Amino acid sequence: MTQPTPSFVRDRESSGFLRLSRSVLLNEIDFEWSDxxxxxxxxxxxxxxxxxxxxxxxxxxxxxDGQGMTTFSDLFAAEQPPRELLELTRLYAKSxxxxxxxxxxxxxxxxxxxxxxxxGQTRLGLKLSSKSDxxxxxAYGWALDRPWLAESLVPLLVQARG
Amino acid sequence: MTGTIILxxxxxxxxxxxxxxxxxxxxxxxxxxxxxxxxxxPTSRKPMSQNRGSMPETRLSLVEAMANPSPEVxxxxxxxxxxDYQSGIRAYIAACLARxxxxxxxxxxxEVVQQFILNRVLKNNLFDGFDPEKGxxxxxxLQMLKWEMGKSFRTRKVxxxxxxxxxxxSLDDFAEPAVDEAxxxxxxAFLRQVIEQVAARMREEFETxxxxxxxxxxxxxxxxxxxxxxxxxAYDEAFVAECGLKSPAxxxxxxxxxxxxxxxxxxxxxxxxxASPGGEMQEVIxxxxxxx
Numbered sequence: 088m089t090q091p092t093p094s095f096v097r098d099r100e101s102s103g104f105l106r107l108s109r110s111v112l113l114n115e116i117d118f119e120w121s122d123x124x125x126x127x128x129x130x131x132x133x134x135x136x137x138x139x140x141x142x143x144x145x146x147x148x149x150x151x152d153g154q155g156m157t158t159f160s161d162l163f164a165a166e167q168p169p170r171e172l173l174e175l176t177r178l179y180a181k182s183x184x185x186x187x188x189x190x191x192x193x194x195x196x197x198x199x200x201x202x203x204x205x206x207g208q209t210r211l212g213l214k215l216s217s218k219s220d221x222x223x224x225x226a227y228g229w230a231l232d233r234p235w236l237a238e239s240l241v242p243l244l245v246q247a248r249g
Numbered sequence: 250m251t252g253t254i255i256l257x258x259x260x261x262x263x264x265x266x267x268x269x270x271x272x273x274x275x276x277x278x279x280x281x282x283x284x285x286x287x288x289x290x291p292t293s294r295k296p297m298s299q300n301r302g303s304m305p306e307t308r309l310s311l312v313e314a315m316a317n318p319s320p321e322v323x324x325x326x327x328x329x330x331x332x333d334y335q336s337g338i339r340a341y342i343a344a345c346l347a348r349x350x351x352x353x354x355x356x357x358x359x360e361v362v363q364q365f366i367l368n369r370v371l372k373n374n375l376f377d378g379f380d381p382e383k384g385x386x387x388x389x390x391l392q393m394l395k396w397e398m399g400k401s402f403r404t405r406k407v408x409x410x411x412x413x414x415x416x417x418x419s420l421d422d423f424a425e426p427a428v429d430e431a432x433x434x435x436x437x438a439f440l441r442q443v444i445e446q447v448a449a450r451m452r453e454e455f456e457t458x459x460x461x462x463x464x465x466x467x468x469x470x471x472x473x474x475x476x477x478x479x480x481x482x483a484y485d486e487a488f489v490a491e492c493g494l495k496s497p498a499x500x501x502x503x504x505x506x507x508x509x510x511x512x513x514x515x516x517x518x519x520x521x522x523x524a525s526p527g528g529e530m531q532e533v534i535x536x537x538x539x540x541x
Binding site for chain 2: 108109111112113119120121123124125127128130131132135139140183189190191192195
C-alpha cells in the first residue's frame, strides 16, 4: 500500500507557494499575467466605455453617443474618430504604461497607445507621436507580434505599419 | 493535542521577559484570532463595527500578553501562541520523527508536541528573558525545538547503548533531527499561518468597509493560489463578471488598495507574533532566506 506523501515533503516540492509568498511578503505584489490573461485584459479594455477611463471624453466630444462611439473599440473602428479623443486615449495609455501603480498592465497599455496613434495615422492622416516613422513601424510590429493581440486591432496595425 | 490549548499560564512574576516601557503600558484588549481546526475560540475580541468612531482596536503582541498580570490575558496569549506557532511546532516534530520511520504516527507527533509545550512553554517559560530586540520569537522557538529534539535523540541514544538486551523498537521513533528539513517545515507552516491571518484581517476590513470587491480580486488572483498552491483563474469574462469589474483600470486600483492593506496587516501580524517592533521586514527576510 502506498503511503501518503508527508505534507512537509509536498511543501518542499512546491515552488509556487514560495514564489508567491515571497512577492506578497516583500511588498512586491504583482499579478503574473499569462497570455490568456493579457488577451482578456485587452478585450476588457477595448470594451470599456470611454467615459469610464477618460472622464473628459463627453466634454470634448458631446456627440459621442450619436456616433455610436462608446467604447475604445468603437473609437479605433470609427471612420472619422475625433482627434481629441485619440489624443486623450494616447495620453491615458502612455501615463498608464509608465505609472508606478499602473492602472493598466504595461504591455496592454502600450498596445492601446500604439492603436491610438495608428488610428490617427490611418483614418485622419495625423501623426500623434513625435516618434520617427521607423520607430513607429517597429512599434506596430511589436504589437502585431503579441500572441494575445485582439483580432480587431490587426488590420489597423497592419495598415499603419504599411 | 491538535487544536487543544492550554492550561494555567505562569504568572508574570515568574517571567523575566524584557519589555520596553511602552510595551508594558500596552494593556488594551487582547485579540485572539481563531483558525479553523485549532479549536481556539476568540476570547475578548470586539467586532470591528463596534469600534467604529472610537480608538482603533489595540492588539497586544504575544510577548506583551504573556507578561500581563491578568490570567485571562495570559490565557488569551497562550491561545494566540497556539494559533501562531502550533502548526509550525507540529511540522518540525513531524519532520524529525518521520526521518527514521518514513512516516510519523499522528498520535506520537501530538504527544511530543504536547511535551514540548508543557516543558518549554509552560514549565521552563519560553518567554523568560526573551528580548524581541535581539531576535524574533519565531527564531527562539526554533532554537528551543532544535535543542529539545536534539536532547531527546541524545538521551534515547544513550539509553539504547546502555541496554544490551537487543533492539527496542520504541526507541526508533526518534532519529537525529534532520535540521534543514524540519526547520523548513516549521518556517513554512509559520509563513502559511501569517498569510492566513493577514488574509482574514483583510477580508474583515474590506467587508466592514463595504468594499468586498477589493478583497475578492486579491483573494481570487493572489491569495487563493498561494494557499491552495493552484493556478489563479484567468482574467476573462467570467472573472470580470464575478468580481464586478468595470475596466482593467478598476482591477488595478483595487489591487493597489489591497496591496497597501496587505502590507499593513502583515506588519501587525508579524509584530504581534513576536517580531521586534520595526523589525517586521527583517523577520520576513530571515524567514524567506531560511526557506531558500
